[in-house]
Amino acid sequence: MEYDAILFDLFGTLVDDEGRAIEGAAELLVRLGGYKRALVTSCGRGLAVGLLRHAGLPAFEILVTADDVEANKPAPDGYLAAAKLLDIVPERCLVVEDSQQGIAAARAAGMDVVAVLRGRERGFALAATHAFKSLVHFGDALQVGPNSRVRL
Incomplete structure (x- = not known):
């Protein structure tokens, strides 16, 4: 399937509990630099920006935080x-998540979801469209084309 945008969760997907970049995060974000992408997180804007900076990850042009929506995950508000x-219909967005609440939010928004397992069993992510052992494995499977779309 081809997607016009990739939406990323922050905690557990791009940064760990100590604010460090998760393996493969920086490389993947640089690789997707010319593509439509957004960060959707349940934390506040200041914390999100600070974590990205601390982890050495590229900034996102589109950043949706708890400050921007009425209801956080598992509500679909942030992803919608x-x-x-991004001016993209939800069905053309691919979400990268690591939690049941985030997966539920993306599915409720009508979006396909990649679950990043990071050592956990697939059971927590049964509602996800795809599951990968790590962000590196996801990046390896992701095809980035010249048509401003990504394919999985």
Whole structure:
């Protein structure tokens, strides 16, 4: 399937509990630099920006935080807001998540979801469209084309 945008969760997907970049995060974000992407997180804007900076990850042009929506995950509000800001229909967005709440939010928004397992069993992510052992494995499977779309 081809997607017009990739929406990323922050905690557990791009940064760990200590604010360090998760293996493969920086490389993947640099690789996707010319593509439509957004960060959707349940934390506040200041914390999100600070974590990205601390982890040495590239900034996101589109950032949807708890400050921007009425209801956080598992409500779909954040993902729907990001799709609207990107001017992409939800069905053409791929979400990268690591939690049941985030997966539920993306599915409720009508989006396909990649679950990043990071050592956990697939059981927590049964509602995800795809599951990968790590962000590196996801990046290896992701095809980035010249048509401003990504394929999985």
